[in-house]
Amino acid sequence: xxxxxxxxxxxxxxxxxxxxxxxxxxxxxxxxxxxxxxxxxxxxxxxxxxxxxxxxxxxxxxxxxxxxxxxxxxxxxxxxxxxxxxxxxxxxxxxxxxxxxxxxxxxxxxxxxxxxxxxxxxxxxxxxxxxxxxxxxxxxxxxxxxxxxxxxxxxxxxxxxxxxxxxxxxxxxxxxxxxxxxxxxxxxxxxxxxxxxxxxxxxxxxxxxxxxxxxxxxxxxxxxxxxxxxxxxxxxxxxxxxxxxxxxxxxxxxxxxxxxxxxxxxxxxxxxxxxxxxxxxxxxx
Numbered sequence: 001x002x003x004x005x006x007x008x009x010x011x012x013x014x015x016x017x018x019x020x021x022x023x024x025x026x027x028x029x030x031x032x033x034x035x036x037x038x039x040x041x042x043x044x045x046x047x048x049x050x051x052x053x054x055x056x057x058x059x060x061x062x063x064x065x066x067x068x069x070x071x072x073x074x075x076x077x078x079x080x081x082x083x084x085x086x087x088x089x090x091x092x093x094x095x096x097x098x099x100x101x102x103x104x105x106x107x108x109x110x111x112x113x114x115x116x117x118x119x120x121x122x123x124x125x126x127x128x129x130x131x132x133x134x135x136x137x138x139x140x141x142x143x144x145x146x147x148x149x150x151x152x153x154x155x156x157x158x159x160x161x162x163x164x165x166x167x168x169x170x171x172x173x174x175x176x177x178x179x180x181x182x183x184x185x186x187x188x189x190x191x192x193x194x195x196x197x198x199x200x201x202x203x204x205x206x207x208x209x210x211x212x213x214x215x216x217x218x219x220x221x222x223x224x225x226x227x228x229x230x231x232x233x234x235x236x237x238x239x240x241x242x243x244x245x246x247x248x249x250x251x252x253x254x255x256x257x258x259x260x261x262x263x264x265x266x267x268x269x270x271x272x273x274x275x276x277x278x279x280x281x282x283x284x285x
Contacts, residue, residue, distance in 0.1 A: 005108055010047030013054070017042025020058065029065040030087050037093030041101040045124075048108035052187045053124060057100060059183040060128045063176075067139035095264035096135075099127035099271040122209075122282055123275035125184050129177040129210040130217025130274025134267065136176030137218050141169020151222040158240060162263060163226025170215075177214020181207045209281035217274030224266045231256040 002009045020042060021035035030038060038061070046054035088096075103124035110116050138160075141148070148164030150157050157164040185206050192200035232241050232252035242263060246252060 004050040004112065005048055010043065013046030013048075014039060014043030016054075017046060020061075024061070024065065025087075027065075028087055029068070030093070031089045033090030034088040034093045037090045037097070041093065041097040044101045044104040044108075045097075048104040049124065050112075052184070052191055053100075053104065053121075055187045056125065056128060056180060056184050057097070060132050060180060063132065063179055064135040064139070067136060070139065070143070091264045092267075095267040096131040096271065097128075098268060099275055100124050103127070103275070119279055122278045125180060125206065125210055126213040126217075126278025127271040127275040129180040129214030129278065130221070130270050131267065132176035132180045133173035133211075133214030133218040133274075134176070134221050134270055136179070137165075137169040137173035140172035141166050144168035150226045151219070152226045161225075161231070161240065162229045162242065162266065163222055163224075165222055173218035174211050174215050176218075177211035178207070180214065181210035184210065205282065205285045209278055209285065212281050213274045213278040216277045217270040220273045221266055221270035224261075224269060225263075227257065228261045229257045229263065229266050230254060230259050230261055 002012060018035075018039040021030060021038035024030040024038060025032060025035040042054070042057060045057045094101075103120045106120050107114075107117060110120075142160050144166040146166045146168065147156050148159055148161070148166050148169070149155060150163050151165045152163065185203055188200055188203050188206075192198060230242065230244070231254070232244060232246075233239075233255045234241055234246050234248060234250055234252045236250040237246065237248055240255070241252060244252060244259070
C-alpha cells in the first residue's frame, strides 16, 4: 500500500494528476498552462496529503468544471468583458489551488503525526471550500434573472463583474462550501470503513465549518472585488472591463481599484481567508 510522502506515492500522484490535467485540457476546461498547474497541485496533494485530500481536490475541480458548462452560450455572451472567462490558465489554477498545495507541502515537511497536521488539514479543506463557494456563486449566480448589486453599496453592476452579488449567487456559495464538506466527510467515512471497519463520525463538524468557511471566503472575495480589484473603462467600446488588454487593444482607463490587483490575486486571498476561517470555526465547536 502506498504511503503519503514516499517517492512512490509522489510519483503516482504526479502521474494521476498529469493524466487528469491532460484530460481536462482536451475537454477545454484548462489551457496547457492550466493543465500544468493542475498536475503540480494535484501531484503534491495526492503525494503528500493522501487519498482523502486527493479525492476532495478532484471533486472540487470536477464540480466546478461541470458547472462551467451549464448555460455555456449564455455565459459566453455575459462574460465577454470579464477578465478571466474561458478555460482556466496556469495562474488561475494556482490562485484557486495554491493554498491547498502549500498545505500539502507543510504536511510533507512536518509529517502526518505532527500536532500541526489537523490545522493543516482544516486549512486545506477551508481553502477549497472558499474556492468552491466562489466558483459555484459565479457559475450559478451569473445565470440569475436578478440584476447583481455591489456588495458594498447595493448599486446595480453588470452581470459577471467582480463585487456583484445576487440571492442565487449567495445561496450557491453556501452550496459550494457544503459540497466540499460533504465530499470530505463521506471520503473520510469510506476510508475509515475500509481500514478499520468502523465509522469515524467525529468529523461531523466539517459539515458546518466548511460551508461557513466557504461562504466567508466568497464574501471576502466579493468585497475585495468591489473595492480594490481593478476595473477599467474602454472609451472605444464604451464598456467596462476587468482586463487591462481588452480584445479591441485600445488603451483603457482605470476607474476602480488597484491596477495590479486582478481576479487571481483576489481569489488567492479569498482561499487564504477560507483556510483561516475553517481553523477559527473549528475552535468554536
